[in-house]
Amino acid sequence: MYKYTLIFSLILLSFTFQLSAQNKHQFQIDSILDICQKRGIFNGNALVIKDEKVIYRAERGFTDASKTKTLSKNSMFNIGSISKEFNAIGIMMLKEKGLLNLDDKISKYQLGLPDWSNKISIKNLLQYTSGLPSIDWDNVHNDNDVYNDLKNLKTLEFEPGKGYLYSNNNIFLQRRIIENITGKTFNQFLKQNILEPIGMNNSVIDHQYENPDFVRAFNSEGVNDEKRQLTMSGWVCPSIDDLAKWVNQLISYHIISKESLYLLFEAYSKESQSALGNGTFTNKELTTYVHHGSSRNYESIVYYDIQEKAMIILMTNSKSLKIGEIAQAIMHIVKDEEFEAPQKSIYLTIREKTYENVDKGIAYYKTLKKSSFDNYNFSNQLELARLSYKLFEKNKNEDAIKILKLLVSELPQKSEKTLEYLGGVILNENQVDKSICVYQLMVDKFPSGKSYSGLGDAFYKDKQFKKALSNYQKSLELQPENENSKKMILEIEKI
Numbered sequence: 001m002y003k004y005t006l007i008f009s010l011i012l013l014s015f016t017f018q019l020s021a022q023n024k025h026q027f028q029i030d031s032i033l034d035i036c037q038k039r040g041i042f043n044g045n046a047l048v049i050k051d052e053k054v055i056y057r058a059e060r061g062f063t064d065a066s067k068t069k070t071l072s073k074n075s076m077f078n079i080g081s082i083s084k085e086f087n088a089i090g091i092m093m094l095k096e097k098g099l100l101n102l103d104d105k106i107s108k109y110q111l112g113l114p115d116w117s118n119k120i121s122i123k124n125l126l127q128y129t130s131g132l133p134s135i136d137w138d139n140v141h142n143d144n145d146v147y148n149d150l151k152n153l154k155t156l157e158f159e160p161g162k163g164y165l166y167s168n169n170n171i172f173l174q175r176r177i178i179e180n181i182t183g184k185t186f187n188q189f190l191k192q193n194i195l196e197p198i199g200m201n202n203s204v205i206d207h208q209y210e211n212p213d214f215v216r217a218f219n220s221e222g223v224n225d226e227k228r229q230l231t232m233s234g235w236v237c238p239s240i241d242d243l244a245k246w247v248n249q250l251i252s253y254h255i256i257s258k259e260s261l262y263l264l265f266e267a268y269s270k271e272s273q274s275a276l277g278n279g280t281f282t283n284k285e286l287t288t289y290v291h292h293g294s295s296r297n298y299e300s301i302v303y304y305d306i307q308e309k310a311m312i313i314l315m316t317n318s319k320s321l322k323i324g325e326i327a328q329a330i331m332h333i334v335k336d337e338e339f340e341a342p343q344k345s346i347y348l349t350i351r352e353k354t355y356e357n358v359d360k361g362i363a364y365y366k367t368l369k370k371s372s373f374d375n376y377n378f379s380n381q382l383e384l385a386r387l388s389y390k391l392f393e394k395n396k397n398e399d400a401i402k403i404l405k406l407l408v409s410e411l412p413q414k415s416e417k418t419l420e421y422l423g424g425v426i427l428n429e430n431q432v433d434k435s436i437c438v439y440q441l442m443v444d445k446f447p448s449g450k451s452y453s454g455l456g457d458a459f460y461k462d463k464q465f466k467k468a469l470s471n472y473q474k475s476l477e478l479q480p481e482n483e484n485s486k487k488m489i490l491e492i493e494k495i
Helices: 002-038 080-096 122-127 143-151 169-182 186-198 240-251 258-264 323-334 346-356 358-371 381-393 397-410 412-428 432-445 449-461 465-478 483-494
Strands: 044-050 053-060 203-205 236-238 278-282 285-295 298-305 310-316
Touching: 002 044, 002 053, 002 323, 044 240, 044 323, 080 122, 080 169, 080 186, 080 236, 080 240, 080 258, 080 285, 080 298, 122 169, 143 169, 169 186, 186 203, 186 240, 236 240, 240 285, 240 298, 240 310, 298 323, 310 323, 346 358, 346 381, 358 397, 381 397, 381 412, 397 412, 397 432, 412 432, 412 449, 432 449, 449 465, 449 483, 465 483
Parallel strands: none
Antiparallel strands: 044 053, 044 310, 203 236, 278 285, 285 298, 298 310
8 A cells, every 4th residue: 555655756756856846947937928018029929838738828919010919829920030930842843743843943843934944953942042033022922923933034043952041932833833734823822722731720821901910010110011912822720739830741751751841941051042942951950950040020940859848839920030049048938047038139130220321220229238138138249140141142342341349359259160150151142242252351350271261261261262262261261171272272263
């Protein structure tokens, strides 16, 4: 009798401990989201799953800027780039049925495209290595416009497989290939082969404003995004529970095989996105899966730690660019690690002033640092790096460098790696002149084997081989063991 009493007591104690830990996590997650909501950086839905059980869910905030209707668990959000997973999985479903090969050139599918389609493979589309340019968002309004631009495209940005450019033209053509093979519209394929079989019943495709559960996005000033249909069609807008269903189906290999899933996590480089966002592997096994998406003022993130059996999904209709930091803080809570509540984005706050006048933007940054230091995250180097990147996108190169110089002066210890990363990202996107600007600043501020080697790579890609050679040689003077510089000098000698 004593033996069974002891066993029962131990079971009860274990259960009580688990319940106590779960209650602690719930309280901490609730507290951090409460802080984020008060700071104006989270209006949305949250779901946290541990060991296949929901340990936290919340609907915080409103369905639009009027703040008259609160969010519900059935609220549907535009999830931005996360929705690109559906066409990638669709491609792999067709591959597993023997209906296509990833090495197929897209010209095989009679899409009516120019001769460059003979060079691009389906794998290039999945990995954003096709050389297709970015969509001209200012001058296209629907699928037909996007398609016509592609049909009239004369040359690619780079040779397929030789660079990386995160362009939605790749997504557009994946969807057209699925249509060509199946004889269905992409939306029909989605419904019949993915949404309905999985049971994603609280999801719509594209913006469905007439649906009372589809939420409207709004900015930090309390202004709703304009009601308009998306330039490209085929975007799944799910509820948070439906998105969780989707992720669980992927990770449990119920939709496609493990081999196919892992193929989709292959990326061009460490700095590049895969077809499924970012996946990390240990001993050839997937350990974490993170995918962030945004569209206008919608923003979402999926953060799955496979080893911890923990999944966090956050969806907002009022973008703060802090959703990744919030997810990381929650994951620290789940893992019983130290955590901090995120602060407001300095990038979002000074962005518009900087676009108008970079000097006024910098002055505003310094004013906020003096008057509102506790409200903003001035220690995150990616805030200013993001602003610089956006200025480069607008071809305001001199302004972008001014922001990077501010970054170096404000956060000197974090700047070197940030410049290296930014230079690499821009170089991968084939924006060579802009990459040269970044690496030249890095060489000036942080002369090292790495910085000279990076500048050498930029000059090499620009076919300025003498300058490339000079920088590689300087790199080896400072860092004789720099393998990249050694390798590239040999490549130049072959020319």
